[in-house]
Amino acid sequence: TKALRNAADPDRVVMWADLEMPRCSVDPEGCYVSMLRGTKALRDEHGCTHVCFPCCTAHQWFDKLSEDVPELETIHMVNKTIEKCESDGRKPLGLLATTLTVKMELWGKEMVIPTETTQARIQEAVESVGTGKTGVLADGTKAVEVLAAAARELEAAGAQAIVLGCTDIGTYCPRDACGVPLVDAMDSLSVAIAECVA
Known part of the structure; x- marks a missing residue:
C-alpha cells in the first residue's frame, strides 16, 4: 500500500x-x-x-x-455523473455496470438496464479484464465486443445516453459502440x- x-x-x-x-x-x-x-x-x-x-x-x-x-x-462520483447527465437533458439514462452495482440501484431506479442474460455477460467481461487478465471471456469473445453489444442493446431500449458505471467498463467499452453518448463516470x-x- x-x-x-x-x-x-x-x-x-x-x-x-x-x-x-x-x-x-x-x-x-x-x-x-x-x-x-x-x-x-x-x-x-x-x-x-x-x-x-x-x-x-x-x-x-x-x-x-x-x-x-x-x-x-x-x-x-455517482452523484457528479448524474448531475452532468441531467444538466445535458439526457433522459432516460442507460447503465453499464457490475451486477452488484445494478442490483443495489446505486444509480437510482429510473435507469435503463440490460436484460438478465446481457448483465451476466457484462459481469463476465468485467471479470476478464484488469491486471494479468486477457480481456477475453471463457467462450473466446472479447470484452470490448460484449460491452459494445450491451451498449447497443440499451440504446435500442430507449436510453438517450449510457453511463459507464464501472472503471473497467469505462476503459474497455468503445466510445463509438452506439449512436448515443457514452458518459464515463471517471471523467465526471x-x-x-x-x-x-x-
Missing part, C-alpha cells in the same frame, strides 16, 4: 493505492476495510480534506465512510477533483 503525491501538483493531490484491495463485487467487506484504512491514512499522514474513490461499486459505502471518517468530505470524477483543487 502506498500513498503518492502527484508530482505535477504536490501540495494538492495525494493518491493512495492498495494493490491487494479485493474487487468490491467479489469481497465487499474486505473492500471496505481497505477503503477505510486508506482514508484514515490520507487524513492522518497526509492532511487531506477530501477523498474520492475511482470505483462506482465502492460508493455503496460512502455514507458509512462519512460516518467513520467525518473529517473528510467525500467527492461522490476527474472534473470534480479538478474543481475541488482549483
Whole structure:
C-alpha cells in the first residue's frame, strides 16, 4: 500500500493505492476495510480534506465512510455523473455496470438496464479484464465486443445516453459502440477533483 503525491501538483493531490484491495463485487467487506484504512491514512499522514474513490461499486459505502471518517468530505462520483447527465437533458439514462452495482440501484431506479442474460455477460467481461487478465471471456469473445453489444442493446431500449458505471467498463467499452453518448463516470470524477483543487 502506498500513498503518492502527484508530482505535477504536490501540495494538492495525494493518491493512495492498495494493490491487494479485493474487487468490491467479489469481497465487499474486505473492500471496505481497505477503503477505510486508506482514508484514515490520507487524513492522518497526509492532511487531506477530501477523498474520492475511482470505483462506482465502492460508493455503496460512502455514507458509512462519512460516518467513520467525518473529517473528510467525500467527492461522490455517482452523484457528479448524474448531475452532468441531467444538466445535458439526457433522459432516460442507460447503465453499464457490475451486477452488484445494478442490483443495489446505486444509480437510482429510473435507469435503463440490460436484460438478465446481457448483465451476466457484462459481469463476465468485467471479470476478464484488469491486471494479468486477457480481456477475453471463457467462450473466446472479447470484452470490448460484449460491452459494445450491451451498449447497443440499451440504446435500442430507449436510453438517450449510457453511463459507464464501472472503471473497467469505462476503459474497455468503445466510445463509438452506439449512436448515443457514452458518459464515463471517471471523467465526471476527474472534473470534480479538478474543481475541488482549483
